[in-house]
């Protein structure tokens with residue numbers, strides 16, 4: 392055997408050992424990296440190497456340079472953004488996807504990667520209880536899932552008025568009315584931008600105190616606009632977790648022969664839990680859904696799903712064909728027919744493994760646990776007379792503000808507490824603006840976050856608050 396090749400295999404083993412040691416340490420680890428960006432940049436930087444090196448040394452150095460800058464996102468007390476825990480089983484499957492080096496573009500080239508994705512797609516439709524004929528594209532995350540679903544929407548609403556957008560583009564196309572809630576996620580606007588639908592030319596619908604579209608405003612906007620229509624709802628507002636009134640909205644959009652898309656990056660998973668499913672009642676009547684595997688399913692990054700009721704519209708918007716790419720036959724499904732990329736990661740392995748790992752009951756329990764821990768933390772914090780819960784906890788997200796006094800005073804106190812919490816590093820939590828005021832926003836999205844860990848985090852937040860008050 393080639394010794395250089397062997398050294399590469401040793402490096403794989405070294406990487407695995409280091410990763411396992413890291414994951415063991417993360418439960419108690421600090422939540423902040425010990426080195427900053429500049430220091431880390433300098434550690435990695437050097438002139439371009441003229442000759443290749445020893446794989447073991449390369450990997451050892453990579454680990455040594457990186458560890459001081461790794462944030463404990465997979466730990467039990469990470470409450471920033473909306474971050475799943477990258478479960479070890481999903482990571483193991485994802486390692487194999489890399490090691491096997493499959494280009495999961497088509498069935499002929501990568502039969503196992505294609506087959507596992509097809510099975511995982513069926514399982515997702517079953518778990519989320521969405522129309523079983525829907526097609527599923529395995530993409531990098533909800534940002535791209537929103538893009539893919541809206542590309543299918545654009546294709547279909549224009550096809551219905553006799554316009555072929557895949558062939559003729561957007562120049563001269565009949566205008567499409569896009570309705571979107573005022574509190575939609577920023578990435579949906581990105582998708583609109585990529586699609587030539589314009590982030591600024593949407594009709595924004597007024598929302599209520601938790602960010603849910605007001606149904607009367609939605610109805611009025613539908614009545615005031617004619618022609619091709621795309622409406623974008625959401626399951627799980629990024630700050631409040633609120634979900635739109637899907638049933639009524641779907642009926643109104645269907646009557647207008649429009650398309651209703653749901654950004655359900657994390658909130659769509661409420662469907663997998665019988666105690667939370669009522670929050671997303673009627674969502675199954677929509678035309679497309681974007682969601683993530685790397686959030687509530689605990690699949691490692693990057694993994695999202697673009698789900699489209701009309702598989703033909705999905706395929707029309709995305710499929711790639713060339714004489715050197717043998718198309719799938721019969722019942723076979725080419726993964727690249729439903730995503731923007733040709734060469735692509737085999738994402739089905741990790742999704743299949745995580746669904747096997749948790750099972751239907753495990754997924755439901757995890758969702759219920761996250762929601763219950765979020766509610767418990769919010770109740771403990773807001774039991775303090777000078778900490779205010781901004782909105783009732785609907786799902787797994789909540790916001791709190793600190794201090795009694797005017798808005799400016801509260802903004803200052805809230806940002807100081809967040810800064811102090813980040814410095815103390817027992818947990819990670821971030822800030823956001825809600826209704827123009829700064830809030831501490833907490834997302835409970837990892838199955839590692841038990842009640843005990845939630846209580847530990849609350850204690851650390853209260854300690855930080857005491858420090859800020861006595862400063």
Ligand SMILES: Cc1ncc(COP(=O)(O)O)c(C=O)c1O
Pocket residue numbers: 472473531532533534535576578579625627628629654655656657683695
């Ligand atoms: C509601 C919503 N939509 C879209 C996104 C973007 O998802 P991703 O970062 O996986 O692309 C997020 C991310 O948190 C989200 O919460």
